[in-house]
Every structure is written in C-alpha cells, then in structure tokens.
Amino acid sequence: MARFHHTVSVTALDRAWFEECAALALDVVEATRTDPAGALLEAGEKVPGVRLVRGRHLRAGARYTVTSAPSPTAPGRAPGAPPATMTVRIREWRRSTGIAVEQQLTSADVTGRVALRLRTPDRPSALEADLALRSPDGGLLRRVAGRARADLASWWAAAEAPAGTLPAARAPVTARARHPLGRAAVALTVRPADGGVWQVGVTLTVSGRALVRPPAALALLLFRIPLRRGFRSGVDEAAAWWNAALGKGLPPPGALRAEFTEAVITKDPACEAPG
Template identity: 30%
Template sequence: MARLRHTITLTSVSRGHVERSLDVAHAVLESLRGEGSQLVAPDGRPVVDIALRSGQHLRPGARYGLVDSEGQTVDAELLAWDRGRETGVRIEVTEPAHLIPEGGRTASARMVSALWLRGAERPERAEVSLDGALRRPDGRRRRLRWFTLSGVLDLGRWWEAVTTGGASPGRPALIVRARHPILRAAVHAGPRPGPDGTWRLDVVVMIRGRGLARPVAAVPLLATRRMQQRALDRALERFAETWRTRVVPELNREPEELHRRLVDHLCTPPGPALPGTEQ
C-alpha cells in the first residue's frame, strides 16, 4: 500500500458567503424560462450551450443537452430541485466507437456522474458519484477498463473544524473512494484553522491493490511512491491557487453582482473572458 500526505493552505471564506452564493445560483436558474427547447433569461437573452430536451424546466425528470468546453454535447437529467431539501443532477457522457485509419474499431466509452447537494438552503452535505467504462459492442464494460468514484463532503463537519479548531472525532470532512479492477484508493481530507485567518487542509491518500492483484500491485506502488507524492503535491498546490484566484473572489461578490455575472455567463457565447475574469 502507498500512503501519501500533503497539507495545503487555503484562503478562507465565510459560511455565509458560500451559502449566499449557492442561493444566488439557484435563483439564477429559477429565473430562466423555457420557450420550447430554448432557455431564456428574464431580459430576453437566450441561454447558450444549454437546451431543454424534454420535460419542464427545473422539474425532476427534465432533460437537458449541455455543450462542454470542448464542444461536445452531454446529457443531463434533473433528479431533484427543492431548496429546502436537496438538488441533484445526473450527467452522462458517451463516446461511440469509430473506425481508425490503421484498421479496426475503437471501444465505445460511457461515463455517468451524479451530483447532490443535501439541504440546498443551508447545505450540510455534498455528494458525487462517477462510473466510467469502455464498452464492448454488446454494451458490457470491458475487463480492466472501468472505474468508479464516490465522494462525500460533510459541510457541517467542515465548518465545525475551521471555526473550533478541529472536527469532533469520527469521519473526516471529505472522503473520496475510487475503485478499479486492479487498484482501490481512498482520500481523506480535513481542514483546520491556519495562520492569518487561512485554512490548512490535511490530505491523506491511500492506494492499494485489489483481490489477486494486491501482491502484484504492491511492488510498483512502492517503487513509484516518490513520483506519486510529487504528482499529488503539484495537483493540490494548483488547486489551492485556483481556489484563491478564481473561486474565492466569486464567493465574496455581492449577491446582485454575482447574479448579474452568472446570467451574463449563461447568455454569452464562448469567446474572450468576461471583465474581471482574466488570469
């Protein structure tokens, strides 16, 4: 088993600002109206890169077509929309098999994810699940070509930890688990107050082999431990920088300004960055 550790410093943000921003995001989506497959903002501008394919806007079961940053259309289904209880969405991305110049055919791929926010008005927990696989022509997933991931962020424990100096004994605030036919991994992360009003996030990653592959996987896991540690360190430091420069400024905006920026973002075709978002 490989066990990796790293601690990063995060710019802190208040619980009130986070909850206020989530409330604004809900309000923006609720302000849109459907005209056939087209979603329209209150000022009459059409929403780009989102199409209502079936159902009623923001009613459970509604299906949407979303265009991602690479121009690929993905399918989304609304699972729940209730500010007092929960909101949830299911997203499916498929890549059909196709012929390659050298001959033969690629495998088809399918990835399904679900995102949940429990208690949307005063969120207590966020959950994510992801299931990806390469598929055979009959639809079955290929052996050794699949993975699953699940994660839970306990926001109640997070806020307790950053305000009181540490969460009560028990589960960490963030737990992520991943499974592959050969490997399994777990990520535990917990925050604590840092110097100068920052947060310190302690991250532990555990990777081990599964089943009969466990003794076989142990050797390469140990041999590449330093490489894994460097990759983890770089990834977490990049996350901390993105959090500081891109996420925190948006969370700290006044509700009216954030509302306007979100509507503008939804109604602006891809192109130059909006003022204030340049890096």
C-alpha cells in the same frame, strides 16, 4: 497499499459569502424558462444547447438534452469529433430540502452516468456525487467508478471550532475511485489557524485489486518516494491556486451574478461534462 498525507495552509473562505453564492446561482437557474426553441434566462438570453424534452421545467421528472457545438473542421482535414450529447434528469428540486440531478453523457471518447445531490440548497449542508464512466472502445482498463461526499455542515463546524477541539471521527470531505487495476481514496480535514487561515490535511490512499496486487505493491515500493513528492507537489499547487484566487478578493454578489450569467450563455455546455 500506500498512504500519503500532506497539510497545507490556505486562506479561509467566508461561509456567508459561500452560501450567498449558492443561493444566487440557484436564483439565476430558477429564473430561467423554456420554450420550443430551448432554454432562456430571465432577460431572454438563450442558454446554448439546452432543450427541455419531457416534464415541467425544474420539477421532478423533467428531462433535458444538452448538446455541444460541433467541432470546427479545418480546411483539408478530416471532420472533427461529433457533438457530445448529455441527458439531464431532475430527480428532485426543492430549495428547502434537496436538489438531485442525474446526467447521462455520450460522446466519442466517453459514456457514463453522473448523479449529483445537494442537501438543503438554501443553506448547503452536503454535496454528494456518484459517477461511472467508460470508453466506448471497452476493455479492462477503460472504465472507472467513484463516489465523493462533502459534508459541508461538518466542514464549517471544524473550520470554526475552538483551539484544542478534537477532530471529528470522519473527514468532512471524502472521495473514492474504483478501477480494474486498483482503488484510491482521498480525505480532507480542516482546522482553523491564526490570521484567517485554514490548515487543510489531505490524505491519499491507493491499493491494487485482485490479481494486480503483487505487482502494484512492488511498483508502490519502488516508486514510493517519487509518488510522495508528486503528491505533495500537487497539493501545494492546488493550495497556491486557491490562495491566489482568494487573494484577489471576493466579488460582490451583483458582480458575481453577472459573471455567472455570462458564463451560462457563452460556455459550450459539453466543456463542463465529465471526461
């Protein structure tokens, strides 16, 4: 087993802005409607590739199909990959308590399931995700499963805690992945610093599984230094991207709503699918 840790300084995100963005996105989604031709936004713009096939719109039991646009085929070349298809089921939709959505993805490259749950959406307190993906070709190395949880209430409490406060026993953001060759776990912690800055600690733990543990342990021993450098570099790059994005200033709600609406009607839905 190997454990890597790195701490970076990032620009703090305004909690009120974040929660307003979450509510705004839900407002846009809840203003949509469906008809036999597909899904439409409040002003009548069509949402590409989305169709309600069972149940009532945005109610528990509703099921949708989301289909990507066909890949363009260049003259003289073989046809591109067939469109990816995703089935989306609404397990729960209550703004006051929780929203739970399950996605089943089928494409030429990957099939699998992703389940998402947002607790207390009007003021998000936790986001949970479970996934299980595999290649249609099968094989030992072609499947992965994982789980992630962001305890947003604990994150904000830690980010706003007075100096000297002891850290929580459990990291507010965690993710675990399982693969036939091994396991990996990531944990994020946060504490406030001066000048509107967060100190974010990132911990990565990796280990081999079953029969691959001895060779995995040897590989980790031989490559520990380059792995540590790569890990630190990746965390630093993510922090730099975050700081650059927030350094441009947060858009006001009206502009953000327009950007979100534009993204919904112009992006290929399969581009956002896992894999």
